[in-house]
Amino acid sequence: MSTIKDVARIANVSIATVSRVVNNGPKVGAKTREKVLSIMQELGYTPNANARALVTQKNTTIGVVIPDLTDPFFASLANGVDTIARKFNMQLLLSTGQMSEESEREAINLLLERRCDAFVVHSKKLSDQELIELAQRIPGLILIDRYIESIKHRCVWLDNYEGGRIAARHLISLKHQHIACINSKYVIDDPQLRLQGFADELEHANHQINSELIVTSEPNQQGGEIATQALLAKGLPFSAIFVYNDAMAIGVISTLEDNGYRVPIDVSVIGFDDVLLSRYSRPKLTTLHYPIEEMAAQAATLALEFRNGTDHDLHTVPHKYIPRLVKRESTLAKT
Amino acid sequence: MSTIKDVARIANVSIATVSRVVNNGPKVGAKTREKVLSIMQELGYTPNANARALVTQKNTTIGVVIPDLTDPFFASLANGVDTIARKFNMQLLLSTGQMSEESEREAINLLLERRCDAFVVHSKKLSDQELIELAQRIPGLILIDRYIESIKHRCVWLDNYEGGRIAARHLISLKHQHIACINSKYVIDDPQLRLQGFADELEHANHQINSELIVTSEPNQQGGEIATQALLAKGLPFSAIFVYNDAMAIGVISTLEDNGYRVPIDVSVIGFDDVLLSRYSRPKLTTLHYPIEEMAAQAATLALEFRNGTDHDLHTVPHKYIPRLVKRESTLAKT
DNA sequence: TTGAAAGCGATACCAT
DNA sequence: ATGGTATCGCTTTCAA
Numbered sequence: 001m002s003t004i005k006d007v008a009r010i011a012n013v014s015i016a017t018v019s020r021v022v023n024n025g026p027k028v029g030a031k032t033r034e035k036v037l038s039i040m041q042e043l044g045y046t047p048n049a050n051a052r053a054l055v056t057q058k059n060t061t062i063g064v065v066i067p068d069l070t071d072p073f074f075a076s077l078a079n080g081v082d083t084i085a086r087k088f089n090m091q092l093l094l095s096t097g098q099m100s101e102e103s104e105r106e107a108i109n110l111l112l113e114r115r116c117d118a119f120v121v122h123s124k125k126l127s128d129q130e131l132i133e134l135a136q137r138i139p140g141l142i143l144i145d146r147y148i149e150s151i152k153h154r155c156v157w158l159d160n161y162e163g164g165r166i167a168a169r170h171l172i173s174l175k176h177q178h179i180a181c182i183n184s185k186y187v188i189d190d191p192q193l194r195l196q197g198f199a200d201e202l203e204h205a206n207h208q209i210n211s212e213l214i215v216t217s218e219p220n221q222q223g224g225e226i227a228t229q230a231l232l233a234k235g236l237p238f239s240a241i242f243v244y245n246d247a248m249a250i251g252v253i254s255t256l257e258d259n260g261y262r263v264p265i266d267v268s269v270i271g272f273d274d275v276l277l278s279r280y281s282r283p284k285l286t287t288l289h290y291p292i293e294e295m296a297a298q299a300a301t302l303a304l305e306f307r308n309g310t311d312h313d314l315h316t317v318p319h320k321y322i323p324r325l326v327k328r329e330s331t332l333a334k335t
Numbered sequence: 336m337s338t339i340k341d342v343a344r345i346a347n348v349s350i351a352t353v354s355r356v357v358n359n360g361p362k363v364g365a366k367t368r369e370k371v372l373s374i375m376q377e378l379g380y381t382p383n384a385n386a387r388a389l390v391t392q393k394n395t396t397i398g399v400v401i402p403d404l405t406d407p408f409f410a411s412l413a414n415g416v417d418t419i420a421r422k423f424n425m426q427l428l429l430s431t432g433q434m435s436e437e438s439e440r441e442a443i444n445l446l447l448e449r450r451c452d453a454f455v456v457h458s459k460k461l462s463d464q465e466l467i468e469l470a471q472r473i474p475g476l477i478l479i480d481r482y483i484e485s486i487k488h489r490c491v492w493l494d495n496y497e498g499g500r501i502a503a504r505h506l507i508s509l510k511h512q513h514i515a516c517i518n519s520k521y522v523i524d525d526p527q528l529r530l531q532g533f534a535d536e537l538e539h540a541n542h543q544i545n546s547e548l549i550v551t552s553e554p555n556q557q558g559g560e561i562a563t564q565a566l567l568a569k570g571l572p573f574s575a576i577f578v579y580n581d582a583m584a585i586g587v588i589s590t591l592e593d594n595g596y597r598v599p600i601d602v603s604v605i606g607f608d609d610v611l612l613s614r615y616s617r618p619k620l621t622t623l624h625y626p627i628e629e630m631a632a633q634a635a636t637l638a639l640e641f642r643n644g645t646d647h648d649l650h651t652v653p654h655k656y657i658p659r660l661v662k663r664e665s666t667l668a669k670t
Numbered sequence: 671t672t673g674a675a676a677g678c679g680a681t682a683c684c685a686t
Numbered sequence: 687a688t689g690g691t692a693t694c695g696c697t698t699t700c701a702a
Contacts, residue, residue, distance in 0.1 A: 051679035
């Protein structure tokens with residue numbers, strides 16, 4: 001692969017001149033430019049971004065840390081960041097791995113070594129303390145889907161609690177009295193917050209919340225099926241279910257129908273996330289839209305601003321997102 | 336951000352020694368190593384991968400060119416490459432954009448500038464000629480989902496024609512006589528090959544293939560719905576449909592059911608791709624598994640081998656993949 | 671075992 | 687308008 005030196009030598013100019021041509025520098029003679037350009041073409045010369053990054057201290061790269069790309073949710077996240085990257089002619093550097101605290105740390109470190117200009121990090125395992133230190137050390141780092149009070153202007157997160165409340169209000173407005181919940185069994189923040197918001201709002205509306213109607217399972221389709229079987233086995237009446245996420249909700253619906261319940265006629269089902277799935281399912285899922293792509297784009301934008309020290313208002317304002325109710329076909333007013 | 340010089344100065348050793356410590360070099364005194372390590376820790380030193388890449392001429396990076404990440408198919412592709420990247424402690428550099436010939440070229444160029452070690456490129460717009468030249472110029476470049484005869488050992492592709500044949504055989508074995516096709520309206524290779532294989536196999540089994548039963552539309556759910564309406568409007572009898580992909584198939588099924596046809600009792604539907612969707616749909620979709628993740632991993636592996644000049648058998652063998660029939664619930668023997 | 675110094679490929683400042 | 691050169695942070699001989 002040819003270098004700037006090769007071009008300079010063959011074109012009979014200095015490397016400084018070639019550099020000017022490459023970067024559309026201001027002061028280059030027309031014919032010199034022509035000549036250099038043609039030699040570059042001929043040699044198939046491509047500037048070395050690493051060398052460039054070394055001297056300019058800019059990498060035109062945005063690093064993203066996510067568990068993996070198979071999950072459409074994270075793919076959307078990456079896509080949101082990519083939108084911004086492209087807007088600024090930058091590129092995405094992906095660092096996956098989030099099974100353990102160690103692999104999260106490792107993923108971030110790799111990005112650090114690359115000297116990315118900006119970092120959008122989805123971390124669930126690292127401690128608040130470690131992330132706070134990281135944020136202090138690295139100006140262009142933004143956490144997504146995580147809220148840490150002392151660095152909240154460096155966080156972009158969803159209000160899960162409010163999401164639960166919105167779901168509750170929707171079902172209440174549909175006159176449902178006996179409402180079940182199918183939640184994720186994993187005791188991380190999100191499931192608890194969603195359920196808490198849901199329960200609080202129910203209580204606020206003087207609805208009895210029967211803890212017998214709360215079932216937990218794996219947050220995927222199969223988990224939804226299993227949880228529904230467990231729920232049905234209890235033999236308690238209910239006319240609506242608030243489900244932790246859309247994948248589970250799909251499983252819930254299929255198990256309900258397998259057992260002779262029609263959705264939404266007999267039972268209303270509301271999901272969470274609004275992934276692609278929810279639009280393709282039958283009936284189409286009523287759910288809470290999690291604007292992850294928009295959030296990721298916002299996170300990337302912020303990261304870039306912080307990195308550049310642009311002192312924007314955004315830096316002091318909290319970047320909290322509220323999920324939006326998307327009414328589709330899986331919920332119906334109780335008759 | 337501190338550099339190797341800072342560490343060297345504070346530790347009172349030369350940068351050469353620090354470098355040795357960082358790279359677990361062979362000849363370093365135990366106490367020196369200790370000291371350097373502790374200073375590194377203290378300073379939060381992280382080696383600069385760009386500088387390193389510059390001198391070693393290795394980037395520990397695999398570049399991927401895809402249209403975007405929103406499509407689960409491409410997300411899976413990226414994930415397959417990532418699997419290999421992680422295996423070799425490398426990272427993914429993503430270059431999206433494939434609306435036009437120009438943007439594809441641009442995406443590849445960006446990766447080239449980064450001096451990625453390997454390239455997995457999904458290109459539909461660039462000409463054979465341009466890709467051939469590229470492949471010749473860049474040892475570690477592999478094309479995925481594209482077949483070019485003269486550089487076939489640098490291609491990893493799916494046999495779409497054979498996929499069509501497999502689908503046909505399945506429906507024939509189920510005793511279907513009147514079979515419809517819903518294909519993508521875009522005249523790129525894939526739709527044509529799939530249909531051709533399908534038609535050839537049908538003919539081979541002495542089945543009449545009625546061109547009236549072939550409808551094309553956008554390759555997404557809505558396209559499937561529209562195509563199905565068009566098909567039903569013709570009033571011709573059919574008991575099975577071969578659909579271009581799963582997203583369309585979902586649309587096909589919902590429109591069929593909206594019109595009083597039960598799937599698979601009245602009509603069998605077979606899709607293509609085996610995306611996540613097909614497992615979540617009701618009924619679960621019978622489809623042809625497109626092993627894109629596996630193919631991407633293979634492409635990445637190959638790219639790395641070519642780049643390293645490892646002269647493996649793989650380099651001469653064609654990397655053709657055959658889709659696999661996945662029988663689920665949307666097809667049934669005709670009674 | 672350790673250090674000095676020559677690059678890697680580019681940018682940018684200072685001359686001319 | 688063009689050239690010379692220090693420099694970015696690191697690896698890697700070659701000496702000591």
